[in-house]
Each structure stands twice: as structure tokens, then as C-alpha cells.
Amino acid sequence: MARVAIIGASGYTGLELLRLFARHPGMEVTALVTRQTDAPYVADVHPSLRGAFDLRLEALSLAEIGERADYAFACLPHAASAALIAQLLDAGLKVVDLSADYRLTSREVYEQWYKVTHPDPDRIGKVAYGLPELYRSRIRESELVANPGCYPTSAILALAPLLKAGLVSAEGIIVDSKSGVSGAGRDPKPAFHFPECNESFAAYGVGTHRHMPEIDQVLTDAAGQGVEVLFTPHLVPMDRGILSTSYATLADGVDQNKLMDALRDFYRDEPFVQVIDGLPATKHVAGTNNCHITARVARGRAVVVSVIDNLIKGAAGAAVQNFNLMSGQDETLGLT
Amino acid sequence: MARVAIIGASGYTGLELLRLFARHPGMEVTALVTRQTDAPYVADVHPSLRGAFDLRLEALSLAEIGERADYAFACLPHAASAALIAQLLDAGLKVVDLSADYRLTSREVYEQWYKVTHPDPDRIGKVAYGLPELYRSRIRESELVANPGCYPTSAILALAPLLKAGLVSAEGIIVDSKSGVSGAGRDPKPAFHFPECNESFAAYGVGTHRHMPEIDQVLTDAAGQGVEVLFTPHLVPMDRGILSTSYATLADGVDQNKLMDALRDFYRDEPFVQVIDGLPATKHVAGTNNCHITARVARGRAVVVSVIDNLIKGAAGAAVQNFNLMSGQDETLGLT
Amino acid sequence: MARVAIIGASGYTGLELLRLFARHPGMEVTALVTRQTDAPYVADVHPSLRGAFDLRLEALSLAEIGERADYAFACLPHAASAALIAQLLDAGLKVVDLSADYRLTSREVYEQWYKVTHPDPDRIGKVAYGLPELYRSRIRESELVANPGCYPTSAILALAPLLKAGLVSAEGIIVDSKSGVSGAGRDPKPAFHFPECNESFAAYGVGTHRHMPEIDQVLTDAAGQGVEVLFTPHLVPMDRGILSTSYATLADGVDQNKLMDALRDFYRDEPFVQVIDGLPATKHVAGTNNCHITARVARGRAVVVSVIDNLIKGAAGAAVQNFNLMSGQDETLGLT
């Protein structure tokens, strides 16, 4: 039975991890780490967990974490995350990092987009990107896995198989994404005040969102050539879910059947990706670790539509899937 | 053409007043007063007003307000409101106060519930309560009107006619109210962060809400005897609207027809109260100054259900209705 | 490993049962029964279940159901349910009935409120009411359990302990309930068309809802004397969740502490009822089998506020809890 800690358990990702942990038969939660010093019960921080866990969030030292846990899920802000993870690894823990710190393989790109000095630069580029559908064997052997961003997961799962198969051009890809508000985190801000964002739909961060270089990097790896996507995120007045509509130029002779066949072939044995005939809706994957994908050809271009739950396949569920692989358990354990 | 100022125009009530003012043929907006010193354009504070007003919010002095405007709509926090209003009245303006400062007629009750010293105690008890359906003639002659609270409006319109007619008992009244989130104002707080209150329904302030003594006072006046309601507010995951379900003990021999007849008689000539046969829904009054009411008898008691738009009949619309009366114009001008 | 069938699996209750079954280690789903003859895959009826079940909904005969399953969860309309259940029991299955057919113990009351002739009148009054918090031992020994209605569950859990302890009067109880829209079922109707009920809050069925006599009956049993509640349901623009605000007259000398103590005592060992200090919100129990309850004294009366997920503790979760008891398994198996 693996003993697991969550570092930074008071946000939405922490809550979602705990919901999944409550049903996971192959782990025991032994530490919830916070900076707060009043050691609140988890049910006071997350009332949804009342009855599920009788734990406190504690301001544990590194040594205490090391004594209590074998695995850590880090849910800290970027930079803070890598600073601690370097120490956790030294203390012998295996780590799933839910921050962005180890996703990008270039220190330069990281520092340009995240505007901070990376606290653990030597590890950059040596960490498995935690998307099992692309990097399963590396994840299995890793002590540290960089859990992907939510938007990148939705876009990469849609496009990587088509780029790998050479069915669409690496140039001119557009990813138009729409996310529920939980993606913005738990801190109250004017833009996410209920009467401001309820009954409203808005674009934000056009061409400037930090997930853009992450999508570029993984799709470049899939395509075997440089990919630079134009990424536009939008905010949907709902709690959870991401839908990405990706547009790409077709290679010669490619039709809709070839796109669908390539997706079906690629995901045939994947437990959490379903290629569907109809058009997907975020509600159909809400609360699950699934990704639904379909492809269309319209006006001579590929349109790939993919949906995930941003908090599960886009965060906590992927982290559990990675943990299952890292700990040698059934990849689907505790996930539906 | 009346020249009007809004004092404190950056919140939801200010926005709603401006929306109504944009359609009102009998006034000109001449001053939007704020404490901010950078004089922002109203469209930068309220993007919904882009194209409707080309005004700035300004940190005007009392003298400047007095020069520019004949009427002021005060949308300040309690205590701050009365402190300024005393000066505005001295400067010759007529005022609609949208705060709670002049609603209660007892200084003691005010200070007990609002936990502040009243800054203008001499005026307490001498100000018209701005519910035209009950106090129209007083409002017409007033220089200062206390605009009612949103919950009280919904409850008083439901119950006052029945108490006046002696059809229900003054004792044991329960008002179970449900409000959209705009009632909580524009400041972002954890409880109103979208992912916290969306898809959730909650009770709050059971028996402790400041609107309870306000309801008591006006219903006591209507009943001609002491009324103490048990008031329970709830938060509905929607922008606007209040529905109040009021329960009362029937007087002897009273049935549903008598309740409905009393309501219809009382509101026969009222432009903004409609007594309906079916059960009301907040959507049917959203964006209007209307109140829909119906009554039922069930298990031997009266159940009165009323709906208003909390921002309009519960705030800005009532304020315009009061202004119309105070300025000698058609009471319905600019209102639908 | 118990083999279970769902009769009528295409609605929201069927979906929710299947979600719970997917995580339940002590059962195997062996039959999904429908009247449709085209045998659709469950993922085509419930896209949310794609990847979780590879089953078809089938128009099975009674004999086929009997061969395949040991337990049946009946999700049929009232009257249709009892007609089939009588046969399922004869065929040796144990049954959880999610319809209203066996909840009421009086044929006369049933036929008055449901306007049909009961198809299995001899069993009326002999069936365990499936609320384990009140009837656990009977449920354990039953071949047939009547799963409670969603509103009654929320109201009974709030009031039964106080009535049993004699802390509130049996007379004059009011239950003011608010439910998400999934409670209305899956058939599209004008009232539940998105643009009609979104951003709206409405009352319905004041004093005429069929759950009223069900609440009366179980609270009468708890109080040991006749209880007739005034029940008012409302529709909240959200998917799931019920909050009930119950009002009752206090017995002499009872204060808030006594109410809270009685609730805490009653639910001390219950896995799915949490008595909380704060005011509850439906979001905190969404997706769980939990009920959160608190009590207040205001204006001399008891106000008890309780929340459940109408589809889980109010339907499918309670059914699993009952199944766990009937099959001699851990009562909490597969439930969080």
C-alpha cells in the first residue's frame, strides 16, 4: 500500500485528488501539507470531503513528509513547486508535479513565459511528460513526472495522432479552447465573481497563454518537426470541462475516414480515450478521466473536437494515472 | 428636465440605475460620484454601458454635486450614506437613499442590527419608506426617500394586504426567501467565487439577516399590531431575482379565494404589481419593475409566493419609481 | 459476487446507478432492461458511461431477467413498477424499488395521490421503507425495499430525530424544499427547456406534491402521533441537489443546543449523515451519498436545514446502501 502526500491540498486540484484517493484501493493518504499553521481539518477546507477523510492539513517539514510518505503529489504554484520537489526527490520520494515547472524542456522558454528563474534548472528536459498515451514507458520508470496542463492535454490528444501519421500539416494549426471556471483556481478575483462570469462567455489570453508553448513542444515531438499552434482560450460559465476545437490543414488525399481511422488506431487500447462518431460534449466526460474525440473534414480542412474534465484528465485524474504507472499498479486503478 | 447624480456608481445598483436612466425621458445624468481619483469612464467601470453614456466617474465635492444636480441617488454603504445625505439635503438636493440608513424608524434597532452609530439620528423616523404601493402620498411630498431593501420588498408586497385586511394572523409568520447572487454586491469574496456558488444552493443568515427588522417594522405598520417574522434567506445560483415564500396562519373562515381577492383588490390600480393565478418564477420579472404574487391555502395555512428582480423592483427600479413621484412625473416613466 | 439488473435504465436514476455500480466491488451488472427493442449500447443512451460499460439495454423477458440476476433495481414509473416487481419477487429476485409504489403504507392514500389502482395491493404496508437511518434492521431482512423519495429523504432526516426526542411539536411543521432540475426526469418538457428554467427560480406543486403524504407517514411513525407537514417544493436552476428548510414549533425549554445535541446523538454512528455547525450548501454533498444537517433557533422556532444530492442519497445512492444491507455486505461499499 503506497503512502501518499499532497503538497498544497487546499485548492481545487487538491480537492479533486482527494476525491479520487477516497476511492483508490492502492494507496493510503498519510500527509496533507499546507503553509497554514492552524492545522485545519480537511473537511473545514473542503466541506465536500466531510465523512470521507478525518485528516488535518499540516505545516510539515521536509523530514516529516519524507517519513510519512513514499509518493508526493505537488500542487504548488510554479517555481515554488520545483524548489520543493528537488528536496523531495533527494529525500527519496517519487513525485507527480501538477505545476508547470518540469513540463517545458527548455529553461529559456520556461523563463520567458513564466517570468521567473527556474529553481531546479538541471532537471529541466530530463523529466517525463505525464501523458501516458504518448510517454507511458518513460513514466513507468520515472521518479518525477510532469503532469500536463489541462488545455495541452485536450489539444495534444486531438492532434498528436494525426501529426504522427502525417495526415495534417505541422503548419498553421489553430487550437480554439473553451474551459470551465474551475481552471482559474480557487482564489476569488473580480473576473470570476459569480455575477461577472455567470451567463457570460469570453475570450482571454489570445496568443499569450502559457499553455501555448507546452502544446507546441509536445506536438513538435509528435510531428518530428516544428509546430507552432495559435492557441485561443475562452471561459465558459460552468464549473468544469474543456472542449478544444482544433483546425489543421490536410495532407494530400486525406479525408475524414482517414482521420477517424488514425485516431481509432492510435487509441484502440487506451482505457481513457474514446474516439466517437458524434460530436462531443463536456458533460459526457465530467467527473471521469476520459477524453472523447472526433474529427471532421469541412471546407477542406481537418476539424478535431476533443473534450476532457479539466480537473480530472486535465489534472488530478492524469496524476493518479501517472502514479499508478510509477507505482507498478494497474493503470486504471481508482479511475472511471 | 431633472438633473440627477449617482453617488457611488461603481456597484451593481449603480449599473442598474444607469441602465434605467438611459431609457428615461425625464432626466439627465449630470454627475457620477466616486472616491476613485482617476476619473474612469463609466464604460470602463461598467462595460455594459459602452455606447450608452460618455461620462466619467468623478471625485466631486459636495459643492460640485450641488451645482450639477437636483436629485441624488445614494448607493453608498450604510452609515457612509447618511453622513453624506445630511449634507446633500442641506445643499438643496432631493435624495433617494438606496442604503439601509433611513429605513428603520428606531435608532436603537438600527444601531443594534447595523453595529454602528447612526450619523444623522435626528432624521430617523421622519423619512418616507419608498414603497409606493404603501406610502405613495408621503413619497410624493418627500425630499428624502428610504428605498426599501430587496428582500423586504418581496415579503411586504406579499403580506401587507393580507395583514391589513385581517385575513392572516400577525403571529407566526415565516418568510423563506431565495435570491440571486447579485444581491451580494460586486466585491469578490470566496462565497461568491463562481466555482463555489455555481451549481449550489445554500441557506445563510438564518434569523440574523438585517432585513428581518425592516420587514417586521413595515408589516407591523400594515397590521396595526406587532409583527415579528422568521426570515430565512437563501442563495440561488443565478444572477438576479428574488422569490419569497411566505407562510401565515389564516384568520377564521378565510379561504384561498379571499386571499386572492384581497390581493387583487389591493393591487388593482398598481402599475407594477400583478396578482397571478399560476405560481410565479423569477424569470418572468427579470429586467422589469414588476412583482408577481399569488396565494394558496395548503394544510390550513396561507402560502404567498412573490417574485421580483432584486436589482430593479428591489433596488434601482423602485428608486426610479420614487424619483418619478418626487419629481412630479408619471410614476411609470422609464420603467417597464 | 451479486448479479444485478436495472429495470428501466435509460433515465437519470439508471445513469446514476450505473455510475455507482462501476465503482462497486461487490456486484456485477448482468442485465439492463428496457422496452426498446433495438438493444442500444449503454454508451449510446448514456454517453457519460462510454468506457465504463460495454453492455446493451435489452428487452428481456421476466424469465431472462430471473436467469441473469439475483437483485433488481426497478426504475419504472409508478404502477408499472409494482406490476413487474410482484413477478420479479415470485421469480426469486430481491428488489430495490425506486418508484413510489411501496412507500406509502395505505392503499387508499396511494390511490388518492397517484390516481391509479395499485397493481399489487396485498404487499402494501408490508415493505420496508429504505431509509437505513430509521429502518436498518428491517431493510437487512427484506426481499423488497421501497427506496424513499428525494424530498422525503431530506425532510425526514432533518426532522425525525427531533420528533422522536420530543423536542419539536408534531403540529404545524413546514418543509420548504428546493431541488435541482434532474429531479424532474429526463423527458424534455417546456418547463425544463433550458432557456425557460435557467436563471429562474420557481415554486411548484404548493401543497399538492405527492411527496407530502410520504413525509407525513414516516414522520408520523417517528413522532408516534399524527404529523401533517405543509410541503412546498421549488425548482433551482442547477443539475442536482436538494436543500430543505424545515420549520417547527419548539417544545418547552428547548434551545438550539438541545436540537443540535439530539441530531448529533442520533447520527453519531451513521456513515452518511453529518451534523454540521455551519449552514449547509448542496454543492458540499453533490456526487456523494451524504446528508449535511444543522439546526437553528430563530424567533422562538426550530429551523432545520438539510442537504442531499437528489440523485444519490435521494435515489441511486440510497438504493446501493439498501442493496448493501440486503446482500449482507458492508453498508458503505461503493459509496463515498
Add this chain to the structure above:
Amino acid sequence: MARVAIIGASGYTGLELLRLFARHPGMEVTALVTRQTDAPYVADVHPSLRGAFDLRLEALSLAEIGERADYAFACLPHAASAALIAQLLDAGLKVVDLSADYRLTSREVYEQWYKVTHPDPDRIGKVAYGLPELYRSRIRESELVANPGCYPTSAILALAPLLKAGLVSAEGIIVDSKSGVSGAGRDPKPAFHFPECNESFAAYGVGTHRHMPEIDQVLTDAAGQGVEVLFTPHLVPMDRGILSTSYATLADGVDQNKLMDALRDFYRDEPFVQVIDGLPATKHVAGTNNCHITARVARGRAVVVSVIDNLIKGAAGAAVQNFNLMSGQDETLGLT
């Protein structure tokens, strides 16, 4: 005072027209035409209008409509609309057609996309397209105006100025649009049942939506060369609002400033289009006839984001704007 009729007043467009008419000082509503023969009061069909209109919906003959009204707003399904409009015009009325019947200028394209024989083919291609920002002078002189589709309005206002100015290529344009649910009309259907579409975001009609050829046609006219856009609509869980994100290839040497300057120049004197610096949100135009637009350059391409209220600038508001022009009144009368 123009006398106006609405033909087909029971849907959402009819409701929205009546809301606007209630505030319009330059018209009188004299006929609401329906196929229903029970002559319901408008407040029974649209409870939101209680208190605003005391009219009935009537099954009037053509002669009766002609006697009562000078202008007709036709809100009928396609084909039914043109069949009646031909007669209304013969009877001397001026007509704003809110259906799609006269928008397309090619009978062949119409019949291909709408799958019906056009009932008034001779008029096709001779009717003004009711987008005043592009066709104001034609509208002024017209007896019949084809009110634009909601999606086309949002896309055309975003792209036409840039195509006219030659700043973006006519080839390869993508319009990714998101609409509130009221766009789907008032008939209850499974896809729009509250628990199905609430808290969900979905794509539909990728490359097959009937608004695609309409966008093509008007942008072709603006560009002076063939334009074929790839159009993808999506459904947002909210009542009203459309946001379109349009992607286009930049002409040589064009940067973001040139795009913004072109938009500002084009709309400088337009009362209902605001070119804004920030990114738009549908809430900021909800309830208004406004369109907010901004442009970005990202990854070397133009991204234009535009928002409208689909029921106002996308339907009823545009119809009133067209009526104002046709009747020689101030174009902004009754609109905010």
C-alpha cells in the same frame, strides 16, 4: 405613429421584439398573429410581458392584418415566411423578415441548404440584407428587408471591414462561434433539456450549419472576391449571447494596429458597434443592440473576437433598427 404587426409572436424572437416595442416611442403594436385559434393573451404566452401589453394573439386573415398594420415583423419558419410575405407586400405592408428566406441571393444555394422549394423565387436576390452597417441606404428604400442570421451578424461585423480594406486574405477564414441556448428556439428538445445542456459545452453542425453560406455570401460581397469560411458553431450553457472568434491570414505588412485602425475607421459613426481594446464578453452586450469587437495578431494571423446578444443585435434589435430606417425615424429609436 407606425402601426406594426408581429406574425408568429409566440417564440423567443417574438418575445424580444415585444420587449423592445414596449419602449419604442415611434410605433404602436396593433396585431399579434398566430395560428392558434384560442386567442390567448400575450401575457399567458409570455409571462414576462405581464403588465406591458394587454393584447391577444389572434389568428388574423391577411385582410385583417392589412387593415390593422403598416409594418409586419415576420417570425415564421423558413418557407412559411416567404409564402406569407409575398402576400403581405401585395397588401401594401412593409416587412422585416426574421426568417432566412430572403437572405441568400441564390435560389439554388437556398434550396440546397434549406431543402425546400422557395415559395417566392422571383424576389430572391432583390431584397436588402438587413445589416445597416453594410447596407444602410438600401434598407432605407426597401419595402422588404431580410434580417440577418445571428451567427452571420457576429462574424460579418468582425471580418467585413478587414476584407474591404484588404488587410486579410479572402482564403482560409475560420469562424469559431459560441452561442447561448435561446438561439435554438423555444421548442423543448432532448438536447436543450436543462440537465442535458446545463454545465456542458458542445460543438454542433461543424461545417454543415445553414449560416455558413450566408456568411460566405456577405463576406464575398465585402471582399469583392469569393470567400468560403469554415464555420463551427458551439452551444454555451447560458441564455443569450454569441461570441465569434474569427481567424484570418494577414496580408503582407499588416500588424495589429492596422487591424484595429481599420475597425475603428469603419465603425466610427456607427451607434451600435464599439471597437474595444480589451477582449469582449457576451455579458457586456446582453440586453443591448451593441456589438463589441477587438482584433489581435497572434502567431502571424489575425484573430478577431466579436460579441452580440443573439436575440437583439442578432435578431429583434436588428429588426427594430431596420424598421427605424425603413420608416424614416431615428435609427436608434427604442434601442440601447
